[in-house]
Amino acid sequence: MVIHIVNTNKQEITMVVGSTLSRREFLKLLGAGAMVGILGKFANFGPQNTQFQPISREASAQSLGQWSIGANTSIPPIHAAVLRNGKILYLSGSGYNSGNQFGPFKAALFDPGTNSESIYVMPDDLFCCGFSQLGNGNILIVGGTKDYDTGTDGKWHGTNVAYEFDVDSSSFLKVQSMAHGRWYPSMSILPSGKVFVMTGYDEYGTLNGLTEIYDPTLKTFSIEYDPSSSLVYCVGSGSTLPGAGSPCYGGTNHGVNPSSTTVYSRTIVMPSGLVFRGGQKQSLYMWDPITGKWTSAGNMIALGRKYGTAVLLPLENTTSERGRVLLVGGQPTSGGNPVKTAEIADFNAGTNLTPVIKSVPSMNYARMYVLPVMLPTGKVVIFGGTSDMNTTFVFYPEMFDPVNNTWTALPPASVGRQYHSVAMLLPDGRVWTASGTPSMSKFEPRIELFSPWYFFAGPRPTISGPPTVGPYGGTITIPTADASSISSVSLVKIPNTTHHYDFELRLVWLQIQSTTSSSVTVSSPVNANLAPPGYYLIHVLNSSGVPSAGQIIQLPGLSGPPPSPTVPSDPLSLQATAGDAQVYLSWAAPSSNGGSSITSYKIYRSASSGTETFLAATGNVLSYTDTAVTNDQTYFYKVTAVNSVGESSQSNEASAIPSTPPPPPGPNSFNYTTSDNVSIKDTLTERLRKHHKFS
Numbered sequence: 283m284v285i286h287i288v289n290t291n292k293q294e295i296t297m298v299v300g301s302t303l304s305r306r307e308f309l310k311l312l313g314a315g316a317m318v319g320i321l322g323k324f325a326n327f328g329p330q331n332t333q334f335q336p337i338s339r340e341a342s343a344q345s346l347g348q349w350s351i352g353a354n355t356s357i358p359p360i361h362a363a364v365l366r367n368g369k370i371l372y373l374s375g376s377g378y379n380s381g382n383q384f385g386p387f388k389a390a391l392f393d394p395g396t397n398s399e400s401i402y403v404m405p406d407d408l409f410c411c412g413f414s415q416l417g418n419g420n421i422l423i424v425g426g427t428k429d430y431d432t433g434t435d436g437k438w439h440g441t442n443v444a445y446e447f448d449v450d451s452s453s454f455l456k457v458q459s460m461a462h463g464r465w466y467p468s469m470s471i472l473p474s475g476k477v478f479v480m481t482g483y484d485e486y487g488t489l490n491g492l493t494e495i496y497d498p499t500l501k502t503f504s505i506e507y508d509p510s511s512s513l514v515y516c517v518g519s520g521s522t523l524p525g526a527g528s529p530c531y532g533g534t535n536h537g538v539n540p541s542s543t544t545v546y547s548r549t550i551v552m553p554s555g556l557v558f559r560g561g562q563k564q565s566l567y568m569w570d571p572i573t574g575k576w577t578s579a580g581n582m583i584a585l586g587r588k589y590g591t592a593v594l595l596p597l598e599n600t601t602s603e604r605g606r607v608l609l610v611g612g613q614p615t616s617g618g619n620p621v622k623t624a625e626i627a628d629f630n631a632g633t634n635l636t637p638v639i640k641s642v643p644s645m646n647y648a649r650m651y652v653l654p655v656m657l658p659t660g661k662v663v664i665f666g667g668t669s670d671m672n673t674t675f676v677f678y679p680e681m682f683d684p685v686n687n688t689w690t691a692l693p694p695a696s697v698g699r700q701y702h703s704v705a706m707l708l709p710d711g712r713v714w715t716a717s718g719t720p721s722m723s724k725f726e727p728r729i730e731l732f733s734p735w736y737f738f739a740g741p742r743p744t745i746s747g748p749p750t751v752g753p754y755g756g757t758i759t760i761p762t763a764d765a766s767s768i769s770s771v772s773l774v775k776i777p778n779t780t781h782h783y784d785f786e787l788r789l790v791w792l793q794i795q796s797t798t799s800s801s802v803t804v805s806s807p808v809n810a811n812l813a814p815p816g817y818y819l820i821h822v823l824n825s826s827g828v829p830s831a832g833q834i835i836q837l838p839g840l841s842g843p844p845p846s847p848t849v850p851s852d853p854l855s856l857q858a859t860a861g862d863a864q865v866y867l868s869w870a871a872p873s874s875n876g877g878s879s880i881t882s883y884k885i886y887r888s889a890s891s892g893t894e895t896f897l898a899a900t901g902n903v904l905s906y907t908d909t910a911v912t913n914d915q916t917y918f919y920k921v922t923a924v925n926s927v928g929e930s931s932q933s934n935e936a937s938a939i940p941s942t943p944p945p946p947p948g949p950n951s952f953n954y955t956t957s958d959n960v961s962i963k964d965t966l967t968e969r970l971r972k973h974h975k976f977s
């Protein structure tokens with residue numbers, strides 16, 4: 283059933299629940315009704331204090347950036363996503379507030395066009411769920427909180443529910459539930475367009491050992507096992523709660539995940555198509571989503587990086603790219619002081635399965651709960667975090683240059699960001715920071731926006747309309763009046779983030795193929811491993827490295843540009859006609875010129891069938907006379923067609939025997955009969971007889 287609630291700002295709120303209402307859901311609905319009464323005071327988006335107010339350009343060209351405060355959010359954006367229509371979806375569920383653990387569970391849609399926030403009240407508590415953007419731009423939401431840690435076992439219990447947020451209808455659609463609960467799951471879209479989900483605490487608070495694959499077409503989950511492992515996972519194992527300990531999954535050559543998994547493991551789809559898992563615990567793993575196989579990938583230098591981060595550094599758009607992962611900050615041990623160290627797991631220097639671990643310079647500030655954001659310039663900025671468990675803010679963002687491995691401290695924020703905060707790149711190039719929970723039942727309502735240096739470095743290039751997007755391996759044509767000044771083009775995954783991590787964060791540099799006065803054409807990503815299906819922000823950058831605002835595009839493109847030309851098909855109907863000391867060749871044009879005009883034909887010749895070698899080239903004509911021949915020898919020929927791309931395969935074979943022509947017919951013929959009675963005919967006459975069929 284779908285429930286619509288209209289708040290005092292005349293915004294309609296849609297709520298989807300199962301076909302029947304349980305008593306608990308009914309109680310939650312009562313909570314929703316109560317919400318309507320108090321929405322008015324949240325819906326205060328005056329133009330003097332909006333999240334998307336005009337950007338100040340007063341800063342000098344040397345500015346490293348500038349902060350501005352936006353409007354408050356009415357609920358904590360513990361999970362947040364930029365949607366393909368430019369709106370921001372955020373979700374808090376019970377919002378780390380034990381007073382809300384039985385509802386109401388909330389989400390919100392912020393529309394920057396109208397500066398309005400619509401509140402949703404949900405039947406399930408999606409607090410501490412997982413977020414992923416599907417290929418069609420919908421947001422897949424899995425798991426969340428079944429029970430707070432206020433029960434007898436003192437553990438958080440995960441729910442197994444799953445939803446899609448449908449962007450077109452701005453509503454939540456409940457889909458098939460997962461096999462078991464997940465609180466703090468890891469997940470990401472795969473090159474196939476399906477989504478993997480792993481880890482999280484199950485409905486008894488035990489680490490969920492299953493990997494499940496969501497099929498967005500069927501809207502169902504299936505479990506994937508590791509054929510090289512025999513590990514077993516029993517639901518609720520170790521819990522004394524009633525019902526815990528079964529069922530069990532896994533077994534011989536049908537194993538579950540390696541036991542060193544953590545909740546919210548940092549996972550990244552690498553250019554090899556394998557999934558990297560690392561950055562919380564010291565041990566690194568690779569997982570093959572096609573076979574289900576796990577492989578150990580060694581250890582990082584830090585003993586651990588709990589609530590540190592793992593960021594895929596910018597990718598070159600080539601099939602030889604294997605990727606590098608920046609590992610930075612976090613706690614080496616649970617409860618320990620966070621570190622400022624950084625290292626890179628370099629797969630380009632290693633193999634697809636085993637990175638080379640390289641130490642790089644440390645940040646200036648030790649921190650955990652860090653918020654990584656990829657700028658359109660290819661620099662990674664680490665925002666926020668705390669230098670201790672959750673008290674002392676680090677206000678300074680730090681920008682990592684992945685080419686020179688250097689850090690630059692940026693101007694400090696005025697609002698600190700701690701546990702349960704988020705940071706996302708907006709299409710206009712600003713960074714949106716929000717939320718944070720200093721303690722249970724308290725949250726930071728202030729939004730703060732960071733405008734990086736490129737807002738203060740002269741005119742930015744602009745993209746003047748929707749790009750034409752081709753398939754993987756094709757091209758993307760970007761309309762821009764600044765085409766002549768564009769020197770690079772970046773593609774950044776549209777962000778979705780929770781618990782200080784965007785599992786799908788990535789940037790791909792796209793090679794410029796050609797430029798006109800009004801457009802730039804680049805190579806689209808060569809495959810879905812580099813850029814899994816979905817929505818991306820594409821930016822053009824001028825020679826000073828100043829990026830345009832991002833245009834939201836979908837990969838792969840639905841209607842690509844015409845395919846690039848190929849070589850022609852082979853010429854048709856080759857015929858060879860013998861003459862005296864010459865052979866006359868003729869043929870018909872190929873059925874296809876390959877999308878590019880025929881420029882010439884090439885003639886191949888041999889004295890034996892099938893062994894023709896190059897003889898001569900012609901212009902774009904359909905005949906050739908071979909005069910370099912000897913009479914009474916057999917010649918074999920083939921022909922190819924050539925266009926701007928190259929040469930076709932060879933035509934059919936034709937042969938001829940050049941010879942001396944017969945003499946003109948004589949008036950007489952002679953028969954001789956020798957004395958020994960042998961009849962001899964005049965040979966010329968005999969030839970004419972054959973020619974003219976007289977006797």
Ligand SMILES: [Cu+2]
Nearest residue numbers: 409410702781
């Ligand atoms: Cu949480």
